[in-house]
Amino acid sequence: MKIIVAKNSGFCFGVRRAIDLAKNFSKNIGNIYTIGPIIHNPQVVDKLEKSGIKVIKRLSDVKNGHIVIRAHGIPKKVLNDIKKKGMKVLDATCPYVTRSKKYIEELAKEGYKVVIIGNPNHPEIKYIASYAPKDKVILISLGDIKRKIKFSKKIGIITQTTQSPENFINIVSKLLSYSNEFKIFNTICPDAINRQNEAVNLSKKSDVMIIIGGKNSANTKRLTAISKKIQPKTYHIETSGEIKDKWLKGAKITGIVAGASTPDWIITDVVDRIKGQKTN
Numbered sequence: 662m663k664i665i666v667a668k669n670s671g672f673c674f675g676v677r678r679a680i681d682l683a684k685n686f687s688k689n690i691g692n693i694y695t696i697g698p699i700i701h702n703p704q705v706v707d708k709l710e711k712s713g714i715k716v717i718k719r720l721s722d723v724k725n726g727h728i729v730i731r732a733h734g735i736p737k738k739v740l741n742d743i744k745k746k747g748m749k750v751l752d753a754t755c756p757y758v759t760r761s762k763k764y765i766e767e768l769a770k771e772g773y774k775v776v777i778i779g780n781p782n783h784p785e786i787k788y789i790a791s792y793a794p795k796d797k798v799i800l801i802s803l804g805d806i807k808r809k810i811k812f813s814k815k816i817g818i819i820t821q822t823t824q825s826p827e828n829f830i831n832i833v834s835k836l837l838s839y840s841n842e843f844k845i846f847n848t849i850c851p852d853a854i855n856r857q858n859e860a861v862n863l864s865k866k867s868d869v870m871i872i873i874g875g876k877n878s879a880n881t882k883r884l885t886a887i888s889k890k891i892q893p894k895t896y897h898i899e900t901s902g903e904i905k906d907k908w909l910k911g912a913k914i915t916g917i918v919a920g921a922s923t924p925d926w927i928i929t930d931v932v933d934r935i936k937g938q939k940t941n
């Protein structure tokens with residue numbers, strides 16, 4: 662069996678940066694905390710816990726210490742609360758996510774109703790939405806437009822960094838009848854677009870697709886959905902232990918795509934597991 666691993670696999674720039682910053686910080690000052698996982702990969706987060714980078718659910722879980730802001734950012738109020746507590750903060754928010762935050766501030770300042778396309782429960786969306794007054798922000802996904810959007814004088818649009826360009830264009834085109842004036846920022850991350858394109862190409866030529874990444878990772882879930890549309894035999898796993906022999910039976914080409922938070926060692930482990938597999 663031939664195994665093809667997408668070129669753009671392993672950590673993206675934002676994830677690698679967040680982990681490196683947190684590791685250096687912890688080397689210099691000891692135990693540090695992240696509010697929520699620093700990235701969406703449970704295996705990496707477990708390893709980091711052992712080196713002193715601990716995850717807390719909420720700020721009130723600790724009285725003092727140091728906080729690293731995770732790659733998806735944290736809401737403005739939480740940041741202010743950390744500062745009030747006098748805790749040292751290191752911002753490891755991905756620069757692409759910070760860019761979305763700057764756009765939202767700009768749109769709110771210029772009087773636009775800000776429409777954010779994305780999952781309202783995702784930390785990235787909670788972070789960027791917190792930088793505009795609540796009554797100026799509308800969070801939507803495709804099915805919400807008629808229910809949530811009213812005609813406004815000025816509409817500003819941004820999207821979650823892991824959105825697919827196809828969805829973005831589709832939603833934006835539907836929003837066009839709700840205002841006469843628009844300011845639209847395409848805030849989809851270039852790395853996410855590359856991975857999505859690779860998932861499309863690889864799933865066209867593979868008999869089985871294995872998508873590796875956290876079950877809580879938006880970009881991995883997106884890659885799985887994209888691949889599944891083309892190759893129904895697409896499986897989303899976090900580790901090699903989840904691979905079932907029957908998935909690979911008769912497959913001549915297995916394609917592997919990994920989400921932006923998936924470390925190289927997990928990808929290697931998956932490749933080794935598949936190589937050692939009897940497929941007939």
Ligand code: SF4
Nearest residue numbers: 673675755757822850
């Ligand atoms: S996928 Fe893009 S936006 Fe998300 S952390 Fe990586 S580089 Fe940043």
